[in-house]
Amino acid sequence: MQGERAKRQGQRGGPAGRIRRSEVEPHEDYGFFGPGSVAWKVWGYPTAPIVGFQRAIVVEPLDPPLVAALDATQDLYKRPQTRYDRTLRYFQMVVFAGSRVVSKTADVLVKVHSKAIGKLPYEEGTYDANDPDSQRWTHLVVWHSVLYCYEKYGPGKLTLAEEAEYWESCAVAAELQTCSSDDVPRTREGIRQYFAAMRPKLKASPIALQAMLHLLQTEMVVPPQMPWLPRQLALAAAKSLRVATLATMPRWMREMAGLRQSRMLDVLIVPVMRVAFAVLHRRPQLELKLMGALTPSAVKVIAPVKLGIAPRTEEVLTPAEARERYGYAPPAEAHLEWRKRQAARVFGEGGAASDDGLIESQELLGPLG
Numbered sequence: 001m002q003g004e005r006a007k008r009q010g011q012r013g014g015p016a017g018r019i020r021r022s023e024v025e026p027h028e029d030y031g032f033f034g035p036g037s038v039a040w041k042v043w044g045y046p047t048a049p050i051v052g053f054q055r056a057i058v059v060e061p062l063d064p065p066l067v068a069a070l071d072a073t074q075d076l077y078k079r080p081q082t083r084y085d086r087t088l089r090y091f092q093m094v095v096f097a098g099s100r101v102v103s104k105t106a107d108v109l110v111k112v113h114s115k116a117i118g119k120l121p122y123e124e125g126t127y128d129a130n131d132p133d134s135q136r137w138t139h140l141v142v143w144h145s146v147l148y149c150y151e152k153y154g155p156g157k158l159t160l161a162e163e164a165e166y167w168e169s170c171a172v173a174a175e176l177q178t179c180s181s182d183d184v185p186r187t188r189e190g191i192r193q194y195f196a197a198m199r200p201k202l203k204a205s206p207i208a209l210q211a212m213l214h215l216l217q218t219e220m221v222v223p224p225q226m227p228w229l230p231r232q233l234a235l236a237a238a239k240s241l242r243v244a245t246l247a248t249m250p251r252w253m254r255e256m257a258g259l260r261q262s263r264m265l266d267v268l269i270v271p272v273m274r275v276a277f278a279v280l281h282r283r284p285q286l287e288l289k290l291m292g293a294l295t296p297s298a299v300k301v302i303a304p305v306k307l308g309i310a311p312r313t314e315e316v317l318t319p320a321e322a323r324e325r326y327g328y329a330p331p332a333e334a335h336l337e338w339r340k341r342q343a344a345r346v347f348g349e350g351g352a353a354s355d356d357g358l359i360e361s362q363e364l365l366g367p368l369g
Contacts, residue, residue, distance in 0.1 A: 019288050024303045027311040028098030032172055034316040038162045039169040042147055043095045044305060046280040046287050047154045049298065051241060051273065052146035053088050054218065055248050060141050061211040062202040062253070065127035065134050069116035071207040079369040080220045081294075086365040089298040091142055094173050096305050099315075099322040105364045106176040110334045111357025113178075114342040122205050126347075130339065132332065136179035137198065143170040144191055148248060153273040154281075163188060175319035178332045204256045212257050218242045223293060234293070237276075243269045297366030 033039040042048065061067040070076050075083050090109070093102050116129035128134065147166060151157050158166060164186070171184040185191045214220075218238040222231060246259060247266040254261070280287040284306040291299040304311070323330065342353045362368060 018285055019292070019303060019307070021307050021309060024307055024309055025300070026304050026309050027096070028100055029311045029313040029315040029317070031095070031097055031099050031102055032317060032319060032322075033095060033169060037169065038158065038165040039095050039173075040305065041162075042150045042158070042166060043092070044302070045150055045154045046277045047149045047273075048146045049088055049092065049291060049295065049302070050277075051153060051244050051248070052149035053091070053142065054215075054241060054245050055149060056142040056145040057084070057087070058212050058215045058245055059145065059249065059253070060138060061208040061215075062204065062256070063134070063137050063198075064120060064123065064201070064203050064205065064208075065125075065131065066129075066137060067205065067208045067211055068118065068120050068127040069129045069134075070211055071121070072116065072118050076211060077214060080214070081223070082367065082369050085295040085297045086361075086368075088295050089301055089365050092298055092301040094176055096301050098311060099317045099319075100326050101364065102176065103319070103322045103326050103328050105361075106331055107328045107334055108357060108361050108364060110178065110331050111338060112361050114335065114339045114357060115353040115355065117343060117346050117353060121207065122203070130178045132177075132179040132183070135177040136174070136183060139174050139177050139179065140170070140184065140191065140194060143173070144195075145248070152248060152270065153244065153277055167191070172319065176331065180332070199252075202253075202256070204258070209257055212259070216242050216245065216259075218245070226293065230293075240269065240272065240276075244273050 061070060090105060093105060110130060113129035117127065119126050147158075147163075157163075167184075167186045167188070167190075171181040171186060174181040174184045185194050218241045219235050222234045222238055224231075226234060243261065243265050246254065246261045247269050249259070253259075280290070288299055288303055288306055291302065303309075317325070322328075328334070338357075345351045346353050358368065
């Protein structure tokens with residue numbers, strides 16, 4: 001009996017699920033940012049993977065092309081935890097993982113996104129997940145949300161120099177997308193102007209409201225196989241996360257989506273979240289344990305950073321240097337023939353796009369379900 005218990009503890013990484021340094025795979029290099037960067041500072045704080053990313057995925061469906069792609073696959077509803085895990089893993093890889101694996105993942109994602117094409121359900125036109133405007137929307141909502149939640153529920157505002165570096169880093173990360181980094185704002189004012197320009201294009205369509213309400217059910221990422229007491233605590237934390245997420249959304253956006261929450265809750269949740277995230281930040285093993293339960297694939301990306309495990313090569317590259325070294329095309333120019341064939345299947349033949357890219361991505365982003 002004791003042997004079986006020890007075996008189970010060993011599979012979890014030791015007593016209480018502690019992650020041993022010896023079990024963590026180091027990254028190949030520092031990727032595109034590295035220690036001391038503002039990107040690592042902001043994305044490495046526990047607000048990023050928990051409430052920052054949650055806010056982003058709730059806001060994103062207001063963009064008609066994006067939510068059309070989400071609704072077409074229904075993956076958001078069929079495998080919500082897996083989809084959350086894989087998507088978060090990608091964004092964390094861009095910030096923390098080695099340059100080779102990130103370059104390969106960005107290349108494969110072009111093939112994955114080539115499947116997400118079709119006709120818009122509520123207006124004329126088509127959607128394409130590889131469209132530069134769609135990619136820029138997704139990218140900026142995530143990077144903006146992560147910084148906003150860091151400021152609101154974390155240590156507070158960055159210095160002017162740090163914020164300038166953060167938005168420069170956002171533009172660097174955009175080089176892994178099909179959008180142009182030249183179209184990414186480099187200042188807070190530029191970000192405000194971008195979202196102001198997007199506001200008239202956003203719509204609370206039936207499928208957008210369905211997606212937002214579904215994503216606000218934060219308890220869905222709590223694994224059902226968790227022991228009873230930890231699961232109850234996780235569910236209570238998930239409900240607090242919903243309150244914290246809504247508190248970051250502007251009133252006009254909540255009114256558009258019919259989301260109600262009192263101003264009192266908006267205010268009261270702030271000190272609760274600040275204390276909770278400060279505790280997590282001071283206890284990396286606790287943070288990793290929580291993330292491991294909720295996002296098992298994503299936690300492997302952040303673990304080396306949290307535990308101070310140096311990469312095999314202490315080197316920082318630019319995305320352009322990495323593409324040249326490893327032989328990848330810029331995402332906007334990648335797999336053009338493949339994308340044409342996908343479009344021909346969907347728009348020309350009325351069939352379904354190939355799943356090959358999605359299947360190929362499992363090695364990099366984790367299983368599909």
